[in-house]
Amino acid sequence: MNKETVQKALAELKKQPKRQFSQSYDMVINLKNIMIKSNPVDFFVTLHYPKGKKVKVACFGGLALSEEAKKHCDLLISEEDFPKYKDPKVAKKLAQQYDYFVAQATLMPKIAAAFGKVLGVRGKMPNPKLGCVVPPNANLEPLVAKLNKTVRLRANKATNLQCMVGKDSQPDDEIVDNIITIHQAAVKNLPNESQNIKSVALKLTMGKPVNL
Numbered sequence: 001m002n003k004e005t006v007q008k009a010l011a012e013l014k015k016q017p018k019r020q021f022s023q024s025y026d027m028v029i030n031l032k033n034i035m036i037k038s039n040p041v042d043f044f045v046t047l048h049y050p051k052g053k054k055v056k057v058a059c060f061g062g063l064a065l066s067e068e069a070k071k072h073c074d075l076l077i078s079e080e081d082f083p084k085y086k087d088p089k090v091a092k093k094l095a096q097q098y099d100y101f102v103a104q105a106t107l108m109p110k111i112a113a114a115f116g117k118v119l120g121v122r123g124k125m126p127n128p129k130l131g132c133v134v135p136p137n138a139n140l141e142p143l144v145a146k147l148n149k150t151v152r153l154r155a156n157k158a159t160n161l162q163c164m165v166g167k168d169s170q171p172d173d174e175i176v177d178n179i180i181t182i183h184q185a186a187v188k189n190l191p192n193e194s195q196n197i198k199s200v201a202l203k204l205t206m207g208k209p210v211n212l
Contacts, residue, residue, distance in 0.1 A: 052167030066135035
């Protein structure tokens with residue numbers, strides 16, 4: 001996949017009927033020659049440009065991290081708040097409402113005990129690889145900025161990967177860069193690299209897909 005191929009696909013999408021709202025560009029990578037049930041695919045990609053949608057970040061933090069969490073995250077959950085989420089329905093609602101969870105490292109054992117069942121099955125436990133497990137004195141601003149440029153590609157049932165790569169209000173160069181970055185990351189994270197990719201398509205929210 002190269003820049004010219006992606007630019008051509010974007011030009012085709014722009015010919016489709018305009019909508020009275022800003023549409024998202026969605027990328028779909030169809031897979032082949034891979035047994036998803038025994039070899040689930042799940043990885044994160046940090047893009048060079050925003051994907052056009054602000055993520056919601058919740059932070060499990062103590063007193064030392066509370067000011068940073070209040071300043072840069074959408075929700076602070078202190079240890080004193082944990083009992084509020086004992087009801088599985090309340091915990092599930094929390095998991096649905098927030099895209100990423102950040103945690104103070106010293107609280108991780110208690111977070112795992114209180115939220116592990118709900119967040120774990122959804123793949124939303126604070127992820128050390130993403131930098132989401134932090135010391136009490138952490139600066140959360142760069143982490144939240146990074147999460148807003150991060151997409152997750154996951155296939156554990158259907159044989160495709162899909163994610164939002166931007167909005168039609170963004171410059172084309174940003175969309176092109178995001179698409180190529182995601183494609184390169186997918187190749188690296190698949191067992192047989194490009195041999196596991198059947199096709200790649202790009203579509204607008206209300207539009208028909210265009211093959212890349």
